[in-house]
Amino acid sequence: MAFENKEQADGYWKENLSIMLKLLAVWFVVSYGCGILFIEQLNAITFMGFKLGFWFAQQGSMYVFVALIFIYVKKMNDLDKKYNVEE
Amino acid sequence: MDVQTLTYIIVGATFALYIGIAIWARAGSTKEFYVAGGGVPPVLNGMATAADWMSAASFISLAGIVSFTGSDGSVYLMGWTGGYVLLALCMVPYLRKFGKFTVPDFIGDRYYSNAARIVAVICAIFICFTYIAGQMRGVGVVFSRFLEVEIETGVVIGMAVVFFYAVLGGMKGITYTQVAQYCVLIFAFMVPAIFISVMMTGNLIPQLGFGSEMVDGSGYLLDKLDGLSEELGFGAYTDGRKSTLDVFCITGALMIGTAGLPHVIVRFFTVPKVSDSRISAGWALVFIAIMYTTIPALASFARVNMIETINGPTVQTETGAPSYGTGTSYADAPSWIKNWERTGLIEFNDKNGDGKMFYSGDARNEMKIDRDIMVLANPEIAGLPGWVIALVAAGGLAAALSTSAGLLLVISTSVSHDLMKKTLRPDISDKTELMYARVAAAFGIVFAGYFGINPPGFVAAVVAFAFGLAASSLFPAIIMGIFNKKMNKEGAIAGMVVGLLFTASYIIYFKFVNPAANKPENWMFGISPEGIGTIGMIVNFVTAFVVAKFTAETPIEVQEMVESIRFPKGAGEAHDH
Numbered sequence: 018m019a020f021e022n023k024e025q026a027d028g029y030w031k032e033n034l035s036i037m038l039k040l041l042a043v044w045f046v047v048s049y050g051c052g053i054l055f056i057e058q059l060n061a062i063t064f065m066g067f068k069l070g071f072w073f074a075q076q077g078s079m080y081v082f083v084a085l086i087f088i089y090v091k092k093m094n095d096l097d098k099k100y101n102v103e104e
Numbered sequence: 105m106d107v108q109t110l111t112y113i114i115v116g117a118t119f120a121l122y123i124g125i126a127i128w129a130r131a132g133s134t135k136e137f138y139v140a141g142g143g144v145p146p147v148l149n150g151m152a153t154a155a156d157w158m159s160a161a162s163f164i165s166l167a168g169i170v171s172f173t174g175s176d177g178s179v180y181l182m183g184w185t186g187g188y189v190l191l192a193l194c195m196v197p198y199l200r201k202f203g204k205f206t207v208p209d210f211i212g213d214r215y216y217s218n219a220a221r222i223v224a225v226i227c228a229i230f231i232c233f234t235y236i237a238g239q240m241r242g243v244g245v246v247f248s249r250f251l252e253v254e255i256e257t258g259v260v261i262g263m264a265v266v267f268f269y270a271v272l273g274g275m276k277g278i279t280y281t282q283v284a285q286y287c288v289l290i291f292a293f294m295v296p297a298i299f300i301s302v303m304m305t306g307n308l309i310p311q312l313g314f315g316s317e318m319v320d321g322s323g324y325l326l327d328k329l330d331g332l333s334e335e336l337g338f339g340a341y342t343d344g345r346k347s348t349l350d351v352f353c354i355t356g357a358l359m360i361g362t363a364g365l366p367h368v369i370v371r372f373f374t375v376p377k378v379s380d381s382r383i384s385a386g387w388a389l390v391f392i393a394i395m396y397t398t399i400p401a402l403a404s405f406a407r408v409n410m411i412e413t414i415n416g417p418t419v420q421t422e423t424g425a426p427s428y429g430t431g432t433s434y435a436d437a438p439s440w441i442k443n444w445e446r447t448g449l450i451e452f453n454d455k456n457g458d459g460k461m462f463y464s465g466d467a468r469n470e471m472k473i474d475r476d477i478m479v480l481a482n483p484e485i486a487g488l489p490g491w492v493i494a495l496v497a498a499g500g501l502a503a504a505l506s507t508s509a510g511l512l513l514v515i516s517t518s519v520s521h522d523l524m525k526k527t528l529r530p531d532i533s534d535k536t537e538l539m540y541a542r543v544a545a546a547f548g549i550v551f552a553g554y555f556g557i558n559p560p561g562f563v564a565a566v567v568a569f570a571f572g573l574a575a576s577s578l579f580p581a582i583i584m585g586i587f588n589k590k591m592n593k594e595g596a597i598a599g600m601v602v603g604l605l606f607t608a609s610y611i612i613y614f615k616f617v618n619p620a621a622n623k624p625e626n627w628m629f630g631i632s633p634e635g636i637g638t639i640g641m642i643v644n645f646v647t648a649f650v651v652a653k654f655t656a657e658t659p660i661e662v663q664e665m666v667e668s669i670r671f672p673k674g675a676g677e678a679h680d681h
Contacts, residue, residue: 019671019673019674020671026667026671029670029671030670033670037193037194040189040193041189041190041193041194044186044189044190048182048186048355048359049352049355049356052178052182052355053348053351053352053355054348054352056175056344060342060343065312065315066315066316066317066324066325066326067314067315067326068326068342071175071178071326071342072315074175074178074181074182075170075175075177075178075181075400076311076314076397076400078181078182078185078186079181079182079185079393079396079397080393080397082185082186082188082189082389082393083386083389083390083393085189085193086188086189086192086193086382086385086386086389087383087386089192089193089382089386090192090379090382090383090386093197093379093382094379094382097379097671097672097673100671102671102672102673103379103672103673104377104378104379104672104673104674104675
């Protein structure tokens with residue numbers, strides 16, 4: 018066991034899940050929310066020459082996806098250090 | 105120099121490069137063959153993953169699909185990029201820590217059962233064969249249009265090149281060749297997009313040009329496109345026509361399917377550390393997004409260009425209301441129309457006998473235009489120089505070859521490692537295993553070539569199949585294997601089998617048994633066969649949980665194994681047993 022005790026192991030996993038779920042919530046909101054479910058409402062707004070809903074569906078969601086993975090990497094690397102389980 | 109000579113030179117040079125890399129990076133052991141020795145730097149691995157992922161379909165067809173369907177095309181853009189978020193956050197680091205070679209390895213070990221392993225092998229092989237048939241077809245189309253050789257000859261040349269570097273180099277050769285192929289394909293995709301963006305909107309960045317005003321003063325590009333589309337009876341470009349629930353489910357099936365595709369997952373076994381696998385998924389998505397955010401821009405440029413070339417330009421009248429083109433003379437049609445007519449992908453039928461071409465979505469229409477030509481014909485439509493056209497041909501080939509090679513590797517690994525070594529003949533040596541891997545790869549190439557030359561009519565339909573199957577079988581099994589220690593082999597196998605049968609029977613019914621009934625009013629809850637994988641995934645999860653509740657608990661050592669893959673420390677390189 019790489020962790021000092023059971024609490025450490027549980028704590029690490031809990032924080033890991035919390036990072037993951039928060040980022041997945043953003044993932045869901047930008048793609049399924051802005052790009053699909055509320056696309057018509059957002060299309061009433063114009064953004065840089067685009068209808069906003071259309072922009073989320075064909076541009077914005079992809080930029081957010083890239084950002085999410087890099088945020089995840091940063092947060093997980095910090096978490097590994099905090100619990101001393103990095104390679 | 106004419107376009108054809110330039111195409112020979114550019115395609116020839118890229119092929120020589122791929123073969124050179126393959127000779128430099130040939131594999132000596134099964135570990136090098138399967139996971140490139142586990143020593144690929146994350147950025148390069150990201151680039152190779154992107155090339156592996158972006159197939160002939162992405163390069164050649166996707167901009168055409170978006171161009172012809174407008175807002176509805178968003179499902180592919182979000183679906184095929186959003187899956188990487190799931191991969192990066194929920195799967196990649198854990199599978200890398202697990203540290204074996206293949207997806208069936210994980211499923212077999214995690215569910216302590218060879219039956220589970222075999223179900224996973226069958227899914228993996230089926231998904232890869234489905235996919236690879238379409239790739240060789242892409243190779244054939246590019247060869248026949250740009251090098252003017254027979255499709256058969258084109259496919260055979262493509263087979264020979266892939267055979268050479270996939271069979272010789274295994275994952276090591278493939279990875280480094282894919283890095284080169286990524287550079288070729290992204291350059292080939294971006295150059296015409298930037299050219300056209302500058303010509304139409306004056307903006308150097310296509311992603312922004314797409315939302316800019318036209319240089320000819322006719323207002324915003326997308327407003328103009330909406331106006332044109334409505335006038336011609338297609339409906340506004342930026343409005344969707346599919347039902348919201350269906351769009352939701354298709355996007356879901358594509359995302360989840362992406363995260364369950366074995367040839368994508370296996371790429372993350374090739375990096376040295378768990379933290380490298382996380383960042384490598386990020387780089388892969390960066391490299392994919394460069395192309396995927398350009399695709400919708402290119403799609404709308406191409407749409408305006410094509411309509412205005414055929415129907416004649418839109419003129420701004422004094423009152424401010426646009427006056428739309430009413431057709432242009434067929435006798436003076438640009439050469440690209442005649443060139444593509446020869447391949448049968450453009451047809452002109454002068455219904456009203458006025459000698460003019462007219463394209464629309466209603467009864468006035470006189471043109472049949474295959475959407476697959478949009479990317480390949482785009483440089484010609486926009487009148488770009490010959491070397492750009494040659495470059496696009498080389499890019500299309502790079503996309504098809506890199507994906508074929510990645511798929512072949514999974515096929516050969518599944519046969520030599522999962523079936524022979526782990527199931528049927530555990531006593532074979534490393535050298536014999538490698539021999540089986542190469543024979544299986546060779547067999548896979550011949551199979552792909554056969555379907556490239558004799559394409560089944562259902563290539564497009566089987567893509568829905570591949571994603572649906574990945575979403576409803578492999579994805580839930582992997583996710584439960586990581587996040588639920590209590591999931592046992594009975595639950596996982598039942599889930600995979602029921603999810604698979606449900607999804608497969610729905611798709612087979614609507615695509616093959618009764619295609620006439622494939623209409624929204626007959627679909628379950630209005631969900632199309634493309635989107636049914638999302639429901640299949642839910643069916644899989646529910647079945648697995650119910651069955652697991654009433655069967656024996658997971659052995660303690662397996663639960664400990666699951667604990668151990670949840671943190672990076674002690675990963676080591678991908679290893680044999």
